[in-house]
Structures are given as C-alpha cells and as structure tokens.
Amino acid sequence: MIPKVVTTLATLKYIESVMKYLAIAFQLCPLFLLGLIQSATASQPPNVIIFYVDDLGWQDVQIEDIDAPCPYETPNLVKLAEAGMTFTQAYSPAPTCSPSRAGIITGQHPAKIKLTHVDLGKIPAGRATERLVAPYLQSHLDLDLMTLADAMKQNGYRTGHVGKWHVGLTATSYGFDFVNQTRGVHRGMDDRTKDFATANHPTYPLSKQKYPPLSKNKPNGISYPFDEVTQSAIDFIADSKQEPFFLNLCHWMVHWPVLTRNGELLEHYCDKFGFPFPPEPGDMTREGQQNPYFAAMTTTVDWSLGRLVDFLKHTDDPRSPGKKLIETTYLFFTSDNGGAEIRGKEIISDNAPLKYGKKHPEEGGIRVPMVVAGPGIAGGIRFEGLVNQLDYFPTILKLTQSSIATENFDALSGLDISPVLMGKSQTIKNRSGKERTHLFWHFPHNGPLAMKSAIREGDFKMYKRYDTADDELYRLYQDGQRLDLEEQNDLAKNPEFTSVVQRLAAKLDSDLAANDAEMPYLNPAFQAKKKASARIASSSFHAADHRATLTVKKNGPAIKEAYVIYGRETPDLPVSKEQQKQKKRLERKMQRRGQDSEATQDDHAAELLGMKYPATIDPDAHSIRAVIPKEISAYRFLFVDTNQFLHHSEIQLAK
Ligand SMILES: [Ca+2]
Numbered sequence: 316m317i318p319k320v321v322t323t324l325a326t327l328k329y330i331e332s333v334m335k336y337l338a339i340a341f342q343l344c345p346l347f348l349l350g351l352i353q354s355a356t357a358s359q360p361p362n363v364i365i366f367y368v369d370d371l372g373w374q375d376v377q378i379e380d381i382d383a384p385c386p387y388e389t390p391n392l393v394k395l396a397e398a399g400m401t402f403t404q405a406y407s408p409a410p411t412c413s414p415s416r417a418g419i420i421t422g423q424h425p426a427k428i429k430l431t432h433v434d435l436g437k438i439p440a441g442r443a444t445e446r447l448v449a450p451y452l453q454s455h456l457d458l459d460l461m462t463l464a465d466a467m468k469q470n471g472y473r474t475g476h477v478g479k480w481h482v483g484l485t486a487t488s489y490g491f492d493f494v495n496q497t498r499g500v501h502r503g504m505d506d507r508t509k510d511f512a513t514a515n516h517p518t519y520p521l522s523k524q525k526y527p528p529l530s531k532n533k534p535n536g537i538s539y540p541f542d543e544v545t546q547s548a549i550d551f552i553a554d555s556k557q558e559p560f561f562l563n564l565c566h567w568m569v570h571w572p573v574l575t576r577n578g579e580l581l582e583h584y585c586d587k588f589g590f591p592f593p594p595e596p597g598d599m600t601r602e603g604q605q606n607p608y609f610a611a612m613t614t615t616v617d618w619s620l621g622r623l624v625d626f627l628k629h630t631d632d633p634r635s636p637g638k639k640l641i642e643t644t645y646l647f648f649t650s651d652n653g654g655a656e657i658r659g660k661e662i663i664s665d666n667a668p669l670k671y672g673k674k675h676p677e678e679g680g681i682r683v684p685m686v687v688a689g690p691g692i693a694g695g696i697r698f699e700g701l702v703n704q705l706d707y708f709p710t711i712l713k714l715t716q717s718s719i720a721t722e723n724f725d726a727l728s729g730l731d732i733s734p735v736l737m738g739k740s741q742t743i744k745n746r747s748g749k750e751r752t753h754l755f756w757h758f759p760h761n762g763p764l765a766m767k768s769a770i771r772e773g774d775f776k777m778y779k780r781y782d783t784a785d786d787e788l789y790r791l792y793q794d795g796q797r798l799d800l801e802e803q804n805d806l807a808k809n810p811e812f813t814s815v816v817q818r819l820a821a822k823l824d825s826d827l828a829a830n831d832a833e834m835p836y837l838n839p840a841f842q843a844k845k846k847a848s849a850r851i852a853s854s855s856f857h858a859a860d861h862r863a864t865l866t867v868k869k870n871g872p873a874i875k876e877a878y879v880i881y882g883r884e885t886p887d888l889p890v891s892k893e894q895q896k897q898k899k900r901l902e903r904k905m906q907r908r909g910q911d912s913e914a915t916q917d918d919h920a921a922e923l924l925g926m927k928y929p930a931t932i933d934p935d936a937h938s939i940r941a942v943i944p945k946e947i948s949a950y951r952f953l954f955v956d957t958n959q960f961l962h963h964s965e966i967q968l969a970k
C-alpha cells in the first residue's frame with residue numbers, strides 16, 4: 316500500500332513542477348521555453364544502482380589483477396572499469412556479510428551500530444579453551460536508524476531491493492518500496508555435476524541469446540539460465556524510470572554453495588582448467604583459482620552486470636528526453652567482503668597475494684574490487700587512495716543532490732568521494748577539508764585468531780589482537796610501492812617502528828572509543844580463567860505481573876550491565892513432534908520461495924525478538940528483573956559481571 320501512495324505523490328509532485336515551468340515559460344517566449352525545458356531536464360536527479368556481489372575477492376576479477384592472472388572471465392566488469400573509475404584500495408566495512416551490508420545501507424560504521432558479524436540473535440557460545448567470548452549481536456538492524464533507502468525516498472526516489480538482505484527482518488522494514496529477496500539462479504542442486512538448466516526448464520530456461528565466453532567450440536557464445544535476481548532488477552528499473560530510482564541489487568553469488576546451473580559455462584571452465592566434463596563428483600581440491608564451479612559463478616555475476624548495463628544502454632530515460640538511462644545512472648560495483656578460500660575440503664578460490672579471506676580483518680578479508688561509473692565520471696581512471704563502502708551514503712547524497720536532517724548526516728561514518736569521482740580532487744577529504752588519513756575495522760568475533768581490530772594508514776596496517784592483548788604491524792607499501800602486501804613480516808616488535816605502533820594504536824583506540832565499539836568479554840566457561848565469574852543462583856517468572864527475575868550468588872562478582880532478550884518457544888526449547896514437523900514444513904516452504912529464513916515473520920513480535928532491552932539491576936547488584944510483554948512467549952537474560960565476564964541465562968518460558 317505505502318509504496319503506491321509514495322509513487323503517486325512523487326509523480327504528482329513531478330508533474331506539478333513541470334507544469335509550473337511550462338506556465339512561466341509560456342508567459343515568456345518560445346526560445347526561453349526551450350532553454351527552460353533543457354535546463355529542467357539537465358537538472359533531473361540521477362538514478363543510483365549499487366551492484367553488490369557476495370564474497371567476491373579482490374583478485375577474483377580481471378581488474379586490478381596482480382601476480383597470477385585471474386582465470387575467471389569478467390568482460391563486463393572490465394568494460395565498466397573502462398567507462399568509470401576503478402578504486403585500487405577499496406575496502407568493505409567488515410570481513411563478513413551482515414556488518415558490511417548494515418554499514419553500506421546505514422552509512423554508519425559496524426562498530427558504531429553494534430552489528431559486527433553475521434551471528435545475529437545467536438547467543439555467543441564460549442568454548443572451554445577460549446579466554447574471550449564475542450559480544451551478543453541483536454537479531455536485526457535497528458529499525459530507528461536512517462537507511463540509504465529512507466534518505467532517497469525522502470528525496471523523491473523510488474527505492475528497490477533485489478536479492479540478499481541479511482541484516483534481519485526483510486528489506487521492506489527499511490525504506491524500500493519494492494523488495495524481492497529471491498536467490499535467483501543461485502539455489503542448491505541435488506547433483507552439481509549434471510543437473511543443468513535446459514532450454515525448456517520450468518524455472519531456469521536457457522536464454523535464446525548467446526553471450527560470452529566465446530571459444531573454439533562455441534564461437535557464438537553460450538546461453539545462460541534465467542536468473543530472477545537479474546530480471547527482477549531490470550523490471551524494477553523499467554517500472555520505476557518515470558521517477559528517479561535507487562536500486563540495491565545484491566547477488567547471492569559467489570557465496571557458498573559453489574555450483575552452477577549453466578552446463579555450457581561449466582564445460583568452458585573444465586576445458587580451461589583441464590578437468591573432465593562433466594566433472595567427477597566430490598570436492599574440488601586443486602590449489603589456486605582452479606575451481607570450475609566458482610569460475611562459472613563469477614562469470615555468471617559478470618553476465619548479470621552485462622545484462623543490466625545493456626538494459627541501461629538501450630532504454631530511453633523518460634525524464635531526460637534524448638538520453639539513455641546509462642547517461643543518467645550511477646552504478647557502484649563492489650563486494651561485501653573478501654573471497655572465501657576454502658570450505659571443508661573444497662578449495663573455492665585464492666586471495667593470493669593477500670593474507671587470509673572472509674571472516675578475517677586481514678587484507679584478504681576486506682579488500683574488494685570496486686568500480687563506479689556514471690554521468691561526469693571519466694572512463695578508465697584509477698584512484699589509489701583509501702576508500703570504504705561507508706563512503707557510499709554521503710557520496711550518493713551528493714551525487715543526487717539529496718539532503719537529510721543534520722543529525723542524520725552527522726551520524727554518517729564515511730566521506731563524500733564525489734569530488735574524486737568528478738576529477739575535481741585527487742584526495743578524499745573530510746568535512747573540515749583535511750585529507751583522509753586512515754580507515755579502521757572492528758571484528759571481535761570468530762575465535763582467537765580472527766578476533767581483532769585493525770587500522771590502515773598510509774603504507775601500514777596494524778592489528779590490535781584481543782586474544783593475546785598485543786599488536787601486529789605490517790608495511791604493505793613503501794612510498795607507494797608494494798612491499799609486504801602479503802602481511803608476512805610483523806614489525807610490531809621492531810624498535811624502528813615503535814613510534815608507528817604507538818601512533819596507530821592511539822588512532823585506533825580513539826576511533827573505537829568514539830564509536831563506542833563493543834569489545835570481546837571474558838568467557839565464564841574458560842577452564843583456565845584467573846578471576847571469579849558470577850554464578851546464577853535462581854531465575855524465575857511471575858505470571859501474575861509478567862515479571863522475570865534472576866539472581867546471582869552473593870559471594871561472587873556483582874552485575875554491572877543487564878539485558879533481557881525475547882525469544883520463541885522454538886527452536887531453543889524442547890517442542891512436540893508435531894511442532895517440529897511444522898517447523899520443517901515452514902523451512903522447506905521458505906527454501907522453495909528462496910527467501911531468507913530470517914524473513915519468516917512480519918508481525919510485531921518479530922521486531923522484538925532477539926533485540927536487547929535493558930533489564931533493571933536491583934540496588935544489591937546481585938539480582939535483575941524485567942517485565943516481559945504479553946505477546947512474548949520466551950526470554951533470557953544477558954548480563955556482564957563486574958569482572959567483565961559475559962553471561963546468559965537459559966531460555967525460559969514466559970508462562
Ligand atoms: Ca591475480
């Protein structure tokens with residue numbers, strides 16, 4: 316309902332403004348009329364598309380391809396880079412999906428909005444061998460935050476989201492007029508070695524038109540299976556082009572599962588890498604960038620980009636007569652985190668020369684391909700300064716001449732890079748006109764090795780390791796020339812670099828403090844803990860007034876911070892066989908629809924589940940309480956004791 320109303324209002328507003336122009340113009344003279352219409356069309360706000368790929372590594376495409384040549388063919392991205400600006404040192408806000416997506420869509424640093432990993436709504440399980448435990452992440456992005464969709468909508472844009480969302484609830488709750496979270500062609504297959512799409516496939520019919528790659532066997536190219544993500548994005552543009560539009564297009568590829576429905580494309584890569592076709596069943600275990608399924612996924616995403624760009628090239632922009640949409644649309648191409656290199660025994664790809672991959676704040680986990688093209692951006696230009704997807708929000712506001720309330724604008728973490736895009740500046744500057752010096756990341760998750768914060772400044776990258784409470788320092792470049800991009804030579808203990816470590820540590824600590832970043836906690840389950848942790852004495856629910864209480868033992872540490880988290884009776888609590896069956900049926904249904912399993916409930920309770928609400932700490936600081944809303948069926952407490960241990964109570968029925 317709401318989207319329709321907005322559409323109509325925006326259209327009316329547009330017609331009204333054109334009528335005003337015409338009325339004034341007719342009172343003047345015909346020549347003036349022409350001039351006014353031209354200036355009116357020249358100032359039409361441009362469209363914006365973010366083309367977001369999942370887990371696409373920096374070296375998984377044929378732009379900025381260093382060392383071993385990328386064997387995955389990405390001709391459409393190469394063309395986009397020729398038409399726009401390539402950012403050679405572009406970073407995602409985080410090394411995993413959800414925080415990067417939350418960062419790009421709110422323009423706020425994942426540390427600041429406390430959404431730093433993918434484990435949304437999951438109680439952090441501390442292992443007996445681990446000293447630290449990750450902070451708890453709420454089940455969805457805070458509904459009160461302004462999103463890029465909200466901002467664009469306020470400025471008269473029609474907003475659309477297609478594909479992966481992954482920050483809780485559905486994109487519908489976050490300012491999008493149009494939402495289709497389909498997985499498209501990227502769905503699980505029974506047998507990836509042979510279940511390929513056919514010309515008459517009911518869901519994935521092969522295209523009649525042929526596309527690259529061209530080969531000796533297929534000189535005219537190959538067909539591609541129907542992809543609902545691509546089609547839905549094109550349909551959204553076709554339906555929205557009467558107004559300015561913002562499209563957030565998020566592919567589920569090239570994330571696990573590693574597979575393709577495109578038999579011809581898989582055959583192409585099997586031939587290229589010297590595998591039999593069809594491939595043998597089982598894991599792909601060859602080192603390097605030699606997985607033909609992954610190669611096919613990467614080329615499929617590139618094909619999707621090509622379809623979108625072709626559509627923009629061939630479609631008139633009704634708001635700017637004489638122009639095609641490609642001339643009036645900004646396109647941001649990037650990935651949500653670095654490449655995934657391995658899963659079980661399967662070798663997916665290789666981020667070399669970068670260290671590690673997704674789920675690590677090292678270069679392999681956060682350095683990503685990035686190209687921006689659109690009106691006023693010169694083609695084939697490379698920009699080597701540090702850039703972050705957090706910059707998209709303020710940049711898009713500027714490119715579209717949109718405005719938002721000062722308090723919302725002040726909350727943004729990134730910087731406007733439009734002067735660089737337009738060739739007006741060689742550096743990215745902050746609002747006081749000072750050049751950007753550094754970027755930082757906060758990842759208090761994924762076990763002792765990965766649990767770090769990081770800072771990149773100039774040639775250096777420094778890490779604050781939480782498990783060992785020390786620092787690492789690498790010199791990626793020396794005077795702009797590649798030196799230790801591989802991050803192999805830790806300089807933190809080298810006296811020559813003491814001042815660098817001190818300077819970067821101070822900057823990083825200052826950024827973490829300014830963003831009120833939540834740190835890892837001590838793990839009460841750690842078997843070698845040196846301090847005492849609180850112990851729960853009792854936990855009860857009083858049905859008469861819906862009051863939940865919890866007490867800890869008096870002879871242990873007190874409680875200094877306490878929350879209540881609402882849950883469902885399932886899956887945390889034992890359920891009947893019939894309920895289990897029902898749950899399985901629902902899951903299957905959701906799979907068929909290709910939706911996020913998170914997108915199961917749209918009721919008000921779903922907005923409350925998994926979020927943290929403050930609980931009241933009693934004056935003795937050894938007991939806490941909270942009133943549980945009537946519509947909530949289960950809950951648990953989460954609390955921090957005075958020795959900095961993070962605890963949670965078992966989930967309990969609110970009955
Ligand atoms: Ca390479």
Ligand SMILES: [Ca+2]
Nearest residue numbers: 369370412651
């Ligand atoms: Ca990802």
